[in-house]
Amino acid sequence: MHKIRRISLFVILILLIFVGYKYLSLSGLLKKTNISIGDKSKSVKNNSTLSSKKPFSVLLLGTDTGDLGRTDKGRTDTLMIVTVNPKKKTTTMVSIPRDTMVAIPGLEDTFPQKINAVYTFTDLNQTVNDISKYLNVPINFVALVNMGGLIKMVDKVGGVKVKSPLSFAYNPYTAHDTGNDLYKFIKGSTSYYHTTNGVDWTKHKTMFGNAALAFTRMRYDDPLGDYGRMLR
Template sequence: MKRWLKMTLGAAALLVVGATAYTAYVYHSFKTAANAMYHPRSIVQPGSVSTLATGGAGRSVDTDSGSSTPNPAAISQFKPFTVLVLGVDRRPHDPGRSDTMIVLSVNPAEGSMLMFNIPRDTRTELIGRGREDKINHAFAFGGVDMSIRTVEHFLNHPIDYYVQMNMEGFAKMVDLVGGVEVHNPLDFQYEGHHFAQGNLNLNGAEALAYARMRFDDPRGDLGRNARQRELLKQILAQSISKEGLLRVKPILEAAGEQIRTDITFDDMTTFLTRIGPSLKQTDTVELKGHGRKINGVYYYIVDEQERQRIHGVLEKHMLTEAISP
């Protein structure tokens, strides 16, 4: 065998071994981080989305380009599911409050995600507490379990999974994914940062301040909620991008420290590799209400008609329609 052929085959073998070793390393890192994040709910366990697909790997090869693409027929076998995202600010000698509450509805068959905030000051019954209060106080009184049960009661709809993120760790995650780009609708200053109107590239500290400001926003908490939703969309997009995959180890390590969830390793893998790439559309909706002081305390009041409207929007998005292969 000629020397150049031996060298070529040797180099190819090294590349295959290196690629295999790197894949195994990434897999191990991901599984370790997923296990560190995993904190099951003590009351109700969600069903697994990854066990609902039948057949093979759910991906097909485009014979024209040779690229691997999501198989719509396989994706359509996943049921829709909901996720409650809790952004928690912890205080000294205080369990913290869920100052950010975002509900995600994911419909794999439709390739779409619905996203909306529940304003932190929303007045509702805290399930397990026996009285009405601000919805973000549910976390302080009963942690994740009370938060989920209260949201389920408020929406009259089950929550399949939760993701709890430490807001201080949020800044670190933004830096690790390489920052985020947002469109800022208004010019403002907050916590020493100036945010000009228009498209902005934000680092972690800037993104955290951008997410927290509400009193200088003409729309108050609703304006802040809109900014938070955009940030969450950008972080998700950056995390599964090629650039994000290059930073996979520090991203996973940070996630293991800052995030708690009842999404299992198998379901997380399913979402990242099969469901996530099929999502082509993200819709947002706003929970309408009005502010009112009751006994000197400010609340956001959502009437029953509005709750029924949001329930209907959520139900409609969760309906699965078959996709033609």
């Protein structure tokens, strides 16, 4: 649980640092967004939500596009809801498994669908609305980041140090431990190794964007499967 809390705080910290780097407050970043919650006749005033110091929720979405030659719309393989209670000074974070089965409103004839495909078939607003209704949780803000965005965020903060929970090798282009462009992570270590030719390895003590993307994407060799990937 301590590891999960640290990971949660890290993700939130990265998000806040990124927003701060752009010289925008969360309310300023989203002031043009008017997201429906539950009843579409009602909407959330983002600025007043923050100033009231009432609990609010942020939907974090990560799409599997934006790097490695991928230019399609992508699927939201990462779905997390972060709920902040300013008065109690608590933050909770819940990951939604991407394979959760849903019927997409308006596209029931395509049932069954995975929840990560709602964004692919519709748009950002309907994704927020559908997830809000499915979980019966009001969502006040949303942040959408693709793989290229993850690389940029990690690089902007000068890299990160992450202790790997297991040992594995991963090639971003093959999604396995095959090929020449390999990253090797060691259980219990913050250092990792990288090779571009499959022969000469270089050791790195700080994880930058490309390595962070490789570290978070691997799932086939994780004994916990997609759950282990969500934790990383």
